[in-house]
Amino acid sequence: MNKYLINRLLIAIPTLIAISIVIFAILALAPGDPMGEFAMNPSITAEVRENIRKSLGLDQPIHIRYVKWFTAFITGDMGYSFTSRSPVIGLILQRIPTTLWVVGSAYLVGVLLAVPLGVISALKRNTIVDTILTTLVFFGFSLPTFFTGLLFILIFSIQLKWFPFIYNSTLQVTDLQSFIAQVKQSIMPISVLGIWQTAMLMRFVRSEILENIHQDYVRTAYAKGLPRFLVINRHVLRNALIPVVTLVALEIPSVFTGALVTEKVFRVPGIGALLIDSIYKNDTPVVMAITFIYAILIVIFNLVADILYGLLDPRVKYTK
Structure with a gap:
């Protein structure tokens, strides 16, 4: 190792x-x-x-x-912004908490929903439950996030007036009331990103479960008298999640770099919005820093995915 x-x-x-x-x-x-x-x-x-x-x-x-x-x-010096003349690292650190809160929460929701829903859809294959779930996944994956975001704004902000459609970046969480306001303004962007993440991951979970559920080792486990719950969790799910780990690991860097389109739709002051604004203004130091950080994170989480392979599947051997 x-x-x-x-x-x-x-x-x-x-x-x-x-x-x-x-x-x-x-x-x-x-x-x-x-x-x-x-x-x-x-x-x-x-x-x-x-x-x-x-x-x-x-x-x-x-x-x-x-x-x-x-x-x-x-050495940790990312230079200064051409437009604001502020340190680039300061601009990035200023936006990271908002990005982690919105994009990170959406990604966590997507993973927590995709795995159980993918398992249920695979186990209930060709039933009404599977049809409903796969149909929802089809819509969730096909609709672009900017369209879903605008749809949410029209329904939940303009028509129902449940949530604000502009993210208030100046809101400070100091008490319960301000925390509730922070949650309310975050619900729509988190939901939009969470729907897309759930749809994307659930497709892979379902297909991997279907591919493994008819393997010989599963029939052997049933023949030994193991209950279905243990067979699915200890054998099928563990093997099925191996390719899914790669997808999850490669998507984690986006948690740190933000969701470009969604942040602009809801005016979320995250890293993604900073990147787009910097591109418009030809602010090369900011664009360069964010892009290279994203590349570093991809390389790191590729390595993390390889390490997790060995934890999920003992047959994986590290030779080089």
């Missing part, structure tokens, strides 16, 4: 370096100028704009800029 982890880490380092080079080159060569907003301001002369460009390091060759950025990043 230790040798396997070391080898994977040694592979991950050049992989992340290559990813950082590609991302930095794409953003550096992309159309758009961070100084474009100053060009329309007559009070800022060309000389001043050039001085600002030099202070931001935009006058240097791309390879020098990359080396400086990467060296600073690995």
Whole structure:
């Protein structure tokens, strides 16, 4: 196991370096100028704009800029935003609690619902229960989150007036009343993301349960007199969750980077909304930091998924 982890880490380092080079080159060569907003301001002369460009390091060759950025990043310095002139790490840390609350809660709801519903749908195959669940999954997976979000706003905010459709980022949770208000404004974005996550994961759980439920080891377990509950939980579900673990692990980074569309629909001030706004404003340091953090999280959770394989299935051996 230790040798396997070391080898994977040694592979991950050049992989992340290559990813950082590609991302930095794409953003550096992309159309758009961070100084474009100053060009329309007559009070800022060309000389001043050039001085600002030099202070931001935009006058240097791309390879020098990359080396400086990467060296600073690995020491914890993500640079400064071109637009707000605030530290990038401060902007990200400011948005993370909201993203973890909304997107993390939705992901947790999706996992907790998808596994039991997928098992029930597989065990009740070709019954009315299975038909209802698969139909709901089809709609939940097919409808884009922006459409579902707008539908929720029309029904629950405008018509029924149950929940606010604009997320209040200034709300401070200090007492029970403010906590209830925080929960109310979070219900719709969490529900929209939770429906999509549940639909996506439930399809895989159902298909894996159906694939394993007729295997020889299941018939052997029944032949030994084990009750159905133990057979499903100790044997079928444990094997069926192995490919699902990969999907769950690869989706966890999105919990930290936010849901781009849903955050914009409900005006949730999360990481996803920050990324979109930064792209519009050509704020390269912010875009670069969030994108590279996302790449790091994907590499890490890929490794986590591989480790969980061994815990779920003893037949998995780590050779390299």
